[in-house]
Amino acid sequence: MPDNPQPLSLSLNVLSKAGREPDLPATVVTEFGELVLRRALRILPERRFTALAVLNQCPVIAKVFFDHPKSVRDARQEAERLVALAERGVPAPRLVGDSGPVAGGRVLVLEHLSGTDAARLYEQAYRNDAGEQWAALLVAFLAKLHRAGCVQDDVHLGNFLIDGDQCYLVDAGSVRLFEPGQVPAADRLANLAALLAQFYPVDTRELAPVVAAYGEGAPSVAELETALGRARQRRYRHALGKVQRDCTDFAVVRHSSLRGMVRRPLRAVFEALLEAGIDRLMAEGEMLKPGNSSTVCRVHWQGRDWVIKRYNVKSAGHRLRKQFKPSRAARSWRNARWLELIGLDTPPAVGYVERRVMGLQDTAYFICEYVSGPSLKDLAGGGSEAMARARQQVARLFFLMETLHFNHGDLKATNFLWVEGRLCILDLDAMQLGLSKGQTARLVARDRKRWAANFQNQHD
Known part of the structure; x- marks a missing residue:
């Protein structure tokens, strides 16, 4: 394959059918020029496609809304909100181009801002025990948005961009607008709690500095503590629900009698492992822990170093008891995601599968990356x-x-x-x-x- 493949020219209707793995680069012809889509950032199949792109040799962000009733509304709202944010002086990407309704949907082209998303910066700081400063910085920016009459309802850290000392708001489509200075106190409190729930709990143990960073109109520490508890519950429940369904981060896998989940970027490698025979590869790998209830092996597979933990069936009675609760492999998969959410380290989970025999749950396997270090x-x-x-x-x-x-x-x-x-x-x-x-x-x-x-x- 050439280093710089020529982009395919696609209509919006064709692009909408490409699913989660479109063939990029691809060109969409618009009234303001050829828009070359280089790298997908977020995909909602048949609804919305966000990508790093190039327009007239300038880097931009392309948001392609497909011909779906909700997407039509979302596109209109995003365009309107971008204009409103600019009028209120809120730091946000500038709307470069808007195709308006066309065959297959609508295309918005946004300014490509320099900087790094807050999620990545915060993760780096957290690893160095310096995460609290980012909570204070973003709380102060959120207070600025509230005073401008803006509430970002999708307030995860990836929707904030930071360039030096400057914060930017991205994803304008999820912004609700009020008259400046007129955001109700209940909305401010819920929005602030939702933002704090994105941080690891160890960085929000003390809420007094958060209240101080917010400034005028801040809730009391007691009010914020209660609201934060509710916001965390909602966030964690939503995030853990996604580990068992097909979505941006995770994919369902099915192979012969095996069913399970895998991290989407590793799907092809994981499915190849299942095709090669997971038990055979364990037998050829390095035994880490033999056992009656579980067997643990280190396996080298397509340049990757993985650990496979097989949960064995010890007897007919054991098999019967397994039918009434999630497998230990499924629990390990969920719990690995839980530890990630709250900022604790565990070997990165790859996926899990369960074997069913005549409809009954049988052997299960949990797969994670191999990590090395002293106990x-x-x-x-x-x-x-x-x-x-x-x-x-x-x-x-x-x-x-x-x-x-x-x-x-x-x-x-x-x-x-x-x-x-x-x-x-x-x-x-x-x-x-x-x-x-x-x-x-x-x-x-x-x-x-x-x-x-x-x-x-x-x-x-």
């Missing part, structure tokens, strides 16, 4: 400075379990690896989410007892 048990023997940092991160884990009402279920020192200065948590299948306060107190206390018996008393 916490080994780290403790050296008495290093790293051990002090590790203890701080263990304390962070207990804080999160108590705050967010979950437990790990098997807190022994060998279930933690020390990887690039951070704790990496293993064995997620016993983790329980959504506990009541009473359950949290009892199960987290049990985790603390297990932790002390298995680690602290032996290595202090």
